[in-house]
Amino acid sequence: MSAALIQQLVDGLAALMLLTSFALLAQHRMLSVLNWFAAQGVLLAVTAAVVAYGTDNNELYISAVMTFLLKGLLLPWLLWRVIRELHVHREVEPLMNTTLTMLVALGVTLFAFHIIQPIEKISQLMTRDSMAIATACVLLGMLMMITRRKAITQVVGFLAVENSLFFAAIGSTNGMPLVVEIGIAFDVLIAALIFGLFFFQIRDTFDSLEVDAMNAHLIHGDDEE
Amino acid sequence: MMSALNLALSACGLALAAALAPSLVHRPDMQRTTLSLLLALTGLLAILAGMAGLLYGGGDIVLPLGLPWLPMHLRLDALASFFYLVIGALLLPVAIYSQGYLRGESHLTPLAIFLPLFVLGMLGILASDDAFTFMLFWELMSISSFFLVTFKHQHAENRKAGFIYILMAHMAGLLILGSFAVLYAASGSFEFSAMRQAEISPFWASVAFLLAGFGFGTKAGVVPLHGWLPEAHPVAPSNVSALMSGIMLKVAIFGFIRVVWDLMGPGDFQWWWGTLVLAAGSGSAVSGVLLALQQHDLKRLLAYHSIENIGIILIGLGLGMLLAHFGHPMLAALGLIAALYHTINHALFKGLLFMGAGAILHSTGSRDMESMGGLIHRMPWTAVFFLVACLSISALPPFNGFVSEWLTFQTALLAPQLGGALLTAIVPFSAAMLALAGALAAACFVKVFGVVFLGHARSEAAAHAHEVDNWMKLGMAIPAVLCLALGLLPVLFIPLMDAVPQSLLQVSLAGSVHAHGWLWLTPVTAAHSSYSAPIALAGMLVLGGLAFWLTHPKGTSIRRNVLWSCGNPHIHARMQYNATSFSQPLRRIFAPIYRPEVHAHSEHSRHKVLANQVLYVVHVADLGVKYIYQPIGRFTLFTAKLLQHEHQRGIHAYLAYTFITILFLLAVYI
C-alpha cells in the first residue's frame, strides 16, 4: 500500500475515533455506551495495526494485539459484568441535557483544532493530522466524565480519555516505546480492576452508584460560626 | 578585663543555660530558684556588658551557625550596649522578684523554659549583625513570649489573648522581614555592614521605612497597631508582663532605630518620615492614656500606659528624624537622647508598676481596682515603691520620668523653623500633645494610687491583704532607687549614652550637657534651658524640714476622729469615689472618642428615690479594635465561608474545574 493510502486510512480512522467519542457522549442507555466503548477499543487496535504496517514497526503489532484484548474485549466485558451483577439502572443519567452537551462538545472540538492545527506542521509524520483529533477526543472524554451522574459512566469516560491518549500516541507519534506502553497498559488494567473492586464496595456502602450519594459523606463544612 | 562582647555573649549563654536547666531540675521550687538565679546573673552580665560597651566600645564576632553562606554575625555597638544596659537594669530586679512571686507555682516547667528563651531572644536581637540572625532571634522572642502569655491557659480569655498576640507578632515579623528583604535587594547581602554601605533609591528607602515602621510599630504597640497589647499584658504572669512591657517593647524601638537610623541612616531620611513618626507618637501618647484612664483592670490600665509611653519615645525619635533631615544634628542628637532616656526610664518604672501590680494580685488575688482600697495600711512597702513609680511615670520632679519628658520638650522647643509653617507648627503641637498626655497620666495615677492604696478597703480580700515577702520587696526596691537616681543625676548618665548619637549622628552632647558640672543639666547652653533636680530636691527637703520644725508645737499630738460626712453617722466603703467615678468627668468630656456604653439598672421600692440596689456599669470599647481589627477578621471569615461552599460541591464540579483550568491555560498561553 502507498504511504498516501496509509495516511488516508489513518485519517479516516481518526475521523471514526472522533465519531465514537461523540457517540459515547450522546448515548442514553448503558449497554449502548459499552458497545460504543468496545468499538472504540477495536478501532484503536486497527489503527495500531495499520500504523504498524505502514511503518513496519513490529513493536506496534504487539501493542495492537494488547489493545484489542484489553480495550476491545476485557474492559467492556468487565464493565458489562459489573452492570449485570449490580443491576445498574440501564439509563445514563446526564447532568446536562444531551443537546447542550453536544453543543459544548462541538465547541471543545473546534477549540482543540484551533490549538493544535498550527503545531502539526512541524511533524514530518504521515499521521500527524490525527493529533488535533486526539486532543479533541481527550477533551470530549473529560466532558463525559463531567456530565454523567453514574460512577460507571465516569469510568467509561476515564477509559475513553485513556483510549484517546493511546490513539494520540500511535496515531501521531507512531507509538511510544514499548516499555512505556506496557507500563501504561498495565496501569490501566490495575485501574480497571480497582474500579471493579470499588463498584462493589460503593454498591454495598451506598446502595447506588450515584456519585452524589457518596459526596454527601465528604462535606466537612464548618457552620459553627 | 573581659571585653564587652564576651560579657554579652556569656549573658546569652547563661540565658540559654537557664532555658535548658529544667531538663535537669524537676522539683518546682528548685526550678524556681535556678531560674531566678540564672536570670539574675544574666541581668548582671547584661548590665556589665552594656556599661563596658558604652565606655570602651564593643566588638564583633562571627559564629558558624545559620545559613551556609551566611554565618551568624554578632556585634555589640553603642546602640546595642545601651539596650543591654536597659534589659539588664530591669531583668536583674525582675529575676529577684520572681523568686518570691513564683513561690507555690505548681507546674513551672513551661515558664522555666520559655522565660529564659524570651530573654535570650531579646539579647540576641540586640547583638545580631545580619538580617537573618536578627529575624531568628526576633521570632524566637515572639514565639516564646506567646508561650508565656498563654502560661495560664485554663482561662479562655488568656487563650484569646494569646491568639491575637501570636497573630500580630507574626504579622510584625513578616513586615520586618519585608523591610530587610528590600534592604537586601538594595545591598545584595544580609549583613548589616553591607546594608549600611548600600545606596538605596528614595522610593525603596521609603518602602523599607514603612515596612519597618509598621512592623516594629506593631510590636511596640503604636496606635492603631496596638490591639494585642492590652490583651496580652494583663493575662501574662506579672513578672513576665513586667519584662514584656518593660523591655520587649523597647526591643521593638531598638529595632526601629537600628533599621531606620543605622542601616538606612539620616542621609536617607525624608521630611515626611519624621512627621509620620511624630504623628504616630502623639496619637499613641494621647489615645493610650485616654484609654488607660477608663480601665479598672489594673494590669490592663498599665498596658495602655505602655502605649502612651511608647508614643512619648516616638515623639522624641520623630523630632530627631525631622531635625536630622533638616540638618541640625545637634538637636537631632538631643531628640535621640531624650527618646533613649525615656526608654530606660519607662523600662524601670513600668517594670516596677507591673511588679507592684503583681504583688497586689499576689496578696488580694484580684486585678480589679474596684475591689481594692486602703492597701497602704496592709502593704506599706509595696505602697512606697508603687508611689515612686507613679510619680516617675507622671513626669514629676525629682524623678526620672520628668527628665526625659523635659528633654523632649527642649528638643521640640529649640527646633528652629523647618521648611514650611505647617511642618514648623506640627512640632510644638506634638509637644502640647505630650503635655496633655503627661498631665492625663498624672490624673490616671492619682486614680490608681488613690483607689488601690488609699481610702477604705472595698472587699474582704483587700481588707485582709498581706505584705509580700522580701524577695519581691527587694525586686521592687531596686528599680525604685534607680528611678530616683536617674531623676537626680541625669548629668552623670547622659554622657554614658552619648556614644549612641556619636555613632549614629557623629555628634556629641557630652560637652554641653555637663558644662556646668554634675548639678546642672543644660542640654544646649545654660542660657537656653537648665534644670537641677538635686538643688530642687535639697531645697524642698530644707523647706519641708523647716516648715515641719517651725509649725510643730511641742507636746501636741494629732487627734484621730471619725470622718464627717454630711452628718451620716456610719460611712460605707461604697461611698468612696472608685475608678469608674474618678474618670467620669473625662469620660464625659471625651465622650465622642470613648463612645461609652452605660448599662445602668436599679431596683426601686415604692418611690424612685428609694432604690434598694443600683447597678452602674460602663464599658469603653477600644475604637481601634472595634473598627479595624474586627472588620478584618469578619472579612477573612466571610471569604473563607465563600470558599468553603466551593469545597462542598460534587465530584463533577471538581472535574469541571480541572477541565476549565486546562482550557483556560491553553487559551491564554497558546
Next chain:
Amino acid sequence: MSSAFVQMLQAVLLLLLAPLATGFVATCKARLQNRRGADVMQPWRNLRKLFGKEVVMAAHASWIFRTAPYVVFTATVMAASVVPALLVDTPLSLTADVIALVALLALARFFLALAGMDIGTAFGGMGASREMTFAALAEPAMLMSIFVLSLGAHSTNLTTMINHTLNSPFALHPSLAFAMVAMLMIAVAENGRIPIDNPGTHLELTMIHEAMILEYSGRHLALMEWAAMVKLMLFATLIADLFMPWGMTTDASLVGVAVAFALWIAKLAGLLLALAVIETSLAKLRLFEVPEYLSGAFVIAFLGLLSYYMLEVGA
C-alpha cells in the same frame, strides 16, 4: 547687696506677701460688691489661728495625708523661689526653667489630689477627680503660651526670657498678646478662681479645691491654704515677669532693687485688681463648660504660635 541676698529676700517677700495678696483681692471684691469686708490682713490672722489649733485627722488617714501639706507647701514655695521678682538674674533661677516650674506645681497638685483620695469620702475623690481633669486640660494651654514666649528668646529660662524682652525694642507682638490672654485664663483656672472654681464656697457639688482639703485642720490646713496663696502670688509675678518685666534690675544695687520692688508691687496690685474685677463681674461656669474654657485658652495660645510664625518671623 549680693544677688544671693536678693534671691533670699524676694523668696521671703513672696512668702510673706502672698496672704496679703489674697486678702487684697478679697477686699477689692468686697468693695466692688459694696461690702466693707475684712481688711487685707485677714488671711494672715486666719493662718495664725490655724497654726495654733490642734490637728484632728480622719481615723484611718495614712501618712500620705499627713505629709501632703508639707509636700504641697514646699513644692509651691520652691517653684515660687525660682521666679525672679526683683532681680533678673538670680542664682536659683537656673534650678528650674518654666517647664520645671510647671512640673513642681504639678507635683504639689499630685499630692493634694492623693490627700483628697486618702480620707475616702465622696468629696475628696470628687475634688481630686475634677482637679486632675481640669489640670490635665490646662497643661497643654499653659505650655503652648510658654512656647510662644520662649520662641523669641529661644529659651525656657526665665532669666533669659526676661532679658530678651527687656533688651528687645518695644513693639506690639500679636503673638505675645495671644499668649498673655491664654496665660491669664490659665492663671485663673490654676488658682481655682471664678469662673472656674469659687474659693469662697463650701457648696459640695461645685467645689473643687476645697473638696480636697475638706478634712484638713490645724497647721495642715494652714499650710495648704498658704500654699494656695503663694501659688496665686507666683502666677501674678510670673505674668508680670513675662509680659511686663520693665523695671526689674539686672544688678543687685540697692536703688535698683528698691525701684524694682516698687514697680513689682504696682504690677501685682494691677493684676490682682483685674482679677477681683473679673471675679465680681463673671458668674461661675457650669462644671462641664470648664473644658470649653480651657480648650479656648489652648486655641488662643496656638493662634499666638501661628501668628508668630506667620507675622513675626518673616518680618
Next chain:
Amino acid sequence: MNMFLATLLSPLIGGILLGLIDHPRLAARINVATGVSTFVFSLLLAVQVLDVKSVDAMGGWFHLDAYNVFLVALTTFVGMTTTIFSGPYMRHELEGGRVDRLRLRLYHSMFQLFQFGMLLGFTSNNIGVLWVSLELATLATVLLVSLYRTPASIAAAWKYFILCGMGIALALFGTVLVYFTSSTVLGHGNEALTWTLLYAHAAELDPAVMSIAFCFLMVGYGTKVGLAPMHAWLPDAHGEGPTPVSAVLSGLLLNLALYALVRCKMLVDGATGTDMAGHIMMGFGLLSLAVAALSLHKQRDIKRMFSFSSIEHMGLMTFAFGIGTTLSSFAALLHMTVHSLVKSGIFFTVGHAAQAMGTQKMSEIRGLIRHHPGIGWGLLIGTAAIAGFPPFGVFTSEFLLFTAALESYPWTTLPLLLGLLVAMAGLFRFVQPMVYGEPAEHAVPVHVNMLPVYVHFALALALGLAIPDFLADWYEQAAALIVSVTPAGGGA
C-alpha cells in the same frame, strides 16, 4: 550500582513479602526492617552519587544526580520513620477493630509498594516511566486511603481516584506531546523520552508544542501536587485514610509530583527560552496559597485542616520553583525537606491525638497538654514550626523565598505575606484550643511512640539553626542543576 538496585528493590521485595505475612507483630517488624534497610541503602547510594556528580544506572534507564538522590534519601527517611510510627498506631487500630488482619496485610504491602513507586519515579531517567511510577504510587495509595472501608473513606478514595486519574491522564497526554516533538529530534524510541537526552537537546524542541505540552503537564501533575483549583481530592484523601498514609501523602507523594513538574518545567524552559512556565507555576502557587490559607479557617476535621496546610506549602514551593533563580530553588528544596519532616511529624502527632480523644473533630479535642504532654507540646511545637517560626527550618526557607521573590518579582511579596499570615492565623485558632485548657472527659490513655516525631522536629530544628555544609552544597548543586537549563533565570 548495586547500592542503587538494593535501594530500589528492598521495598518491592518487602512489599511482596508483607503481602504474604499474616502475623501483625511480625509484619510490623518486617515493615520497619524494610524501611530501615531502604534508608541505609539510599544513604550509601547518596554518598556514592555525591562523589561523582551524576551517574546513569541500568543502561541509562535510571539517572541519579544531586537533585533526585537527595529526594530519594528524604523519601526513604520519612518512609522509615513512618514505618516505625505505624507500628503502635496500626496495632491500636487493629485492637479498635477498625481494620482486620487482611486489611493490615494489604496496608503493609501497599505501603512498601508505594515506596517502590516513589523511588522508581525519582530515579527513573525516562519521562514515561516517571509517569507510570507516579500512577503506580497513586493506585497504591488509593487502596490505602480506602483501607477503613467506611463510607467516607470509600467516597474519599473514589474522589481521589477519579480526580487524580483524570489529572494523570492529562499528564500522559502532555508526555505524548513531548514525545511528539522530541521524536522528530531524537528519533523514535526511548531516547526521545530520556531526560538527560531531552535536556541536552532541549533547545531544538519545538517551542509551540512544548508550551501546549506544559499546559497539560502542569494541570496533570499539578493535580497530584494538590494545587488549587485541582486540589479537591487532597483534603479528603488525607482526612479519611489511616494517619501514616496521610503522613506519606503529604510528606512524599506531593514531593514526587512536584519533582516531576519541575523536571518538565526545566525542559520547557529550555525549549521555549521564556519564563512562561515559571509564570504559570507562580500563578498556581499563589492561588493555592490563597485558597488553602482561607480554607484553613473553616475546617472541622483536624487532619483535613493540616492537609490544607500542605496545599499551602506546596503552593509556596511551586511558587519558589516558578521564580527560577538559584536562591529561590534553594529555598524551595530546603522548604521541601523541612515541610516533609515537619508535616509528617505533625501527622504522627495528630494521629495519636485523634486516638487519644477518640475523634478527629477539632471541636471535641481539648486540653491535650494536660492529657498527654508529649502529644500536646508536639502538636503545638509542630504547628509553630510549620507556621514558620524559628528556630525551625521552615522559617529559614520562607526567609530565603521571601528575599528571592522580592529580588525578582517585588510585587508578589504582598500576597505572599498576606497568605502566610492568614494561614498562620487559621492554624493557631484551631490548634490552641486543642492543646490548651482542660482535657475532654472522653479522653482515653494511648500507647504512643513519639520518637519519630521528636526525630523529625529535631532535624527541622537543626536545619533551622545551621545547614551542614554537605547538605548545603547538595542543595546548591541541585539548585544549580534546576536553574542551569533556565535561560533567563527569572528576573523582572
